[in-house]
Amino acid sequence: MEYKAPIGVKIDLETGVILDAKKLVRRLSDLKGYFLDEKAYEELLKDDPVVYEVYAIEQEEKDGDLNFATTVLYPGKVGNEFFFTKGHYHSKADRAEIYYAIKGRGGMLLQTPEGKAEWIPMEPGTVVYVPPYWAHRTVNTGDEPFIFLAIYPADAGHDYGSIKGKGFSKLVVEADGDVKVIDNPKWKV
Ligand SMILES: O=P(O)(O)OC[C@H]1O[C@](O)(CO)[C@@H](O)[C@@H]1O
Ligand SMILES: [Fe+2]
Known part of the structure; x- marks a missing residue:
């Protein structure tokens, strides 16, 4: 039997960076069609800000193994909708996941x-259990980077397609200085 080597890495709790991890950067241009207010999207696209960065330590897609990743989700809004991650179901839809807010x-x-x-609000210390079959998207409702750790089965995979096409049934927006979760007028089952 060949055993894999254990890994110990440090998350910089101020920046979310994991040294030697695989870094992924998602800019606003990678999120075309995701936000409700298309005019506000086109306006902000001139600067094409970074919306989030992921630092991932991933294994081969094998049953029984685990991946983990930090995400640094920047503050910002498109119209009144807060910046978010794309969101996805898992390709193996019955795979669960754990998030920990830093x-x-x-x-x-x-x-x-x-x-x-x-909608589950998250602040440093909050753990969220994502059950099998649930799509999940994180949202930054603050004015500083929102940093969290995700731990997920190595064979879970990402199914972005259904979210890209239909979005979520709810939107997280700023209204009268508050965070509100409202119905998505464009949602269709
Ligand atoms: O994959 P998305 O929806 O862009 O969101 C990014 C975050 O979600 C994960 O895909 C895990 O579910 C991580 O790679 C990262 O923490
Ligand atoms: Fe996931």
Whole structure:
């Protein structure tokens, strides 16, 4: 039997960076069609800001193994909608996931394929369990980077397609200085 070597790495709790991890950068231009206010999107696209960065330690896609990644989700809004991660179901839809909030303020929007949505606010120390079959997207509702750790089965995979096409049934917006979770007028089952 060949055993894999254990890994110990440090998360910089101020910046979210994991040295030697695989870094992924998602800019606003990578999120075309995701935000409701298309005019505000086109306006902000002139600067094409970084929306989030991921630092991932990933294994081969094998049953029983685990990946983990930090995400640094920057503060910002498109119109009144807060910056978010793309969001996805897992390709192996029955795979669960754990998130742990490290810095900043935000939350997670979760949704079943039928469109039943849940909003879980997150602050440093919050752990979120994403059950099998639920799509999940994180949202930065604060004014500093929202940093969190995600731990997920190595064979879970990402199914972005259904979210890209239909979005979530709820939007997380700023209204009267507050964070509000409202119905997405464009949502269709
Ligand atoms: O994959 P998305 O929806 O862009 O969100 C990024 C975050 O979610 C993960 O895909 C894990 O679910 C991580 O790679 C990262 O923490
Ligand atoms: Fe996931």
